[in-house]
Amino acid sequence: MEGAGHGKISFSKKFSRGFTLVEMVIYIAFFALLSTLAIEATIVVMRSFYTLRLTQSVDQSATVALERLSHEIRNAYDFDPTQSVLGTNPGRLTLNTKDATGSNTTVEFYVDAAQQLHLREGGVEVGVLVNKSVSLPNLIFRLVATPNSKAIKVEITIKDSRTNISQMVKFYDTIVLRGSVH
Secondary structure, rough: OOOOOOOOOHHHHHHHHOOOOOHHHHHHHHHHHHHHHHHHHHHHHHHHHHHHHHHHHHHHHHHHHHHHHHHHHHOOOOOOOOOOOOOOOOEEEEEEEEEEOOOEEEEEEEEEEOOOEEEEEEEEEEEOOOOOOOEEEEEEEEEEEOOOOOEEEEEEEEOOOOOOEEEEEEEEEEOOOOOHOO
């Protein structure tokens, strides 16, 4: 009984074929779509990262600048109207104050040609008060005077544009000169 249960099994060559052209086009189109979505998602994430970095830079610069301005204005007994530029951009504020020994001195805030906020104490340059990557396209000081006191209103616009994305924010503060309160 030669053929009972011992016959040859014939496998079809159907499973050993490659992909058809239609299948390859569909796979390539699907891969291209997934790649495009992945690249777009990466671009969105990077843009969000740069925007966050610019926002942090602007906020940090504003905090440092306004805290120093507030501190010096509060400690001043008056401002020098002949050395100050009020009501226009770029503003300059020269404060009459006392140094650590109690001697009269001045503290000056101004913006240079590169739109950086500088501090000068007693005629000596202290340095830049903001990050080097930011600029101040607008700095205006205004005097607010009452019969009993004087205050300085500060308007600062801070801009950071290290990449093709830029961030620009306006900040306002009004600070009373303590020495001027009667």
